Amino acid sequence: MVALFVYLSWAAASAEPPANKQGADVSSRLEEVLARLEERMSAVQSLKANFVQEKHLAILDQPLVLRGSIFMQKPDLFAWHVREPLRYSMVIEGEAVSQWDEDTGQVQKISLSESPPFRVAIRQLRDWFSGSYRPMRGEYEIAVLDEDPISITFVPRPSTFAQEFIERITIIFEGDERYLRQIRIVERRGDSTLLSFADTALNTVIDPSAWKVGQRVR
Numbered sequence: 001m002v003a004l005f006v007y008l009s010w011a012a013a014s015a016e017p018p019a020n021k022q023g024a025d026v027s028s029r030l031e032e033v034l035a036r037l038e039e040r041m042s043a044v045q046s047l048k049a050n051f052v053q054e055k056h057l058a059i060l061d062q063p064l065v066l067r068g069s070i071f072m073q074k075p076d077l078f079a080w081h082v083r084e085p086l087r088y089s090m091v092i093e094g095e096a097v098s099q100w101d102e103d104t105g106q107v108q109k110i111s112l113s114e115s116p117p118f119r120v121a122i123r124q125l126r127d128w129f130s131g132s133y134r135p136m137r138g139e140y141e142i143a144v145l146d147e148d149p150i151s152i153t154f155v156p157r158p159s160t161f162a163q164e165f166i167e168r169i170t171i172i173f174e175g176d177e178r179y180l181r182q183i184r185i186v187e188r189r190g191d192s193t194l195l196s197f198a199d200t201a202l203n204t205v206i207d208p209s210a211w212k213v214g215q216r217v218r
């Protein structure tokens with residue numbers, strides 16, 4: 001029995017590649033996946049999609065659900081329009097941000113340069129949809145969770161701004177790997193957000209009303 005145990009242990013050890021080789025293989029595979037995603041998503045110049053946002057709060061039994069549309073036009077246009085259960089709009093053009101909500105009926109304009117944390121959040125929001133993931137390795141530990149469809153997780157590195165609030169972010173791609181199916185954000189305080197996208201259209205003409213806050217968009 002001892003001899004059998006020694007043999008099986010030796011066989012198992014021999015079958016496993018060294019830890020440094022495993023690490024190199026994982027790193028190489030991650031680089032391959034990120035490069036492929038970046039290449040495929042770089043061909044997308046414009047995007048529009050409907051979304052459902054489910055915000056799960058630790059203090060509530062039921063999620064808060066928002067529905068609306070997003071729009072992106074490279075290089076620097078991004079719009080977020082909520083239709084239900086309230087109306088809210090945010091349009092980003094370069095460093096300028098315009099916001100509107102139906103409760104006040106007022107348009108608020110700010111510059112991203114005035115709020116570094118907001119600037120970081122908006123930059124990363126753009127990165128999710130543009131495929132610029134390789135530069136994010138300085139801020140996140142990135143790992144491929146699944147390959148059919150591609151699923152990637154981002155864990156903030158220690159001492160980064162995101163690490164104070166975010167436990168992890170997971171993104172799932174559609175089959176052609178040109179756009180996102182879901183984004184899930186888990187916060188350190190126990191809350192989480194699930195964004196699901198549908199009816200996505202790529203490289204189509206976007207109605208000019210998408211870049212105006214406070215207006216109904218098509």
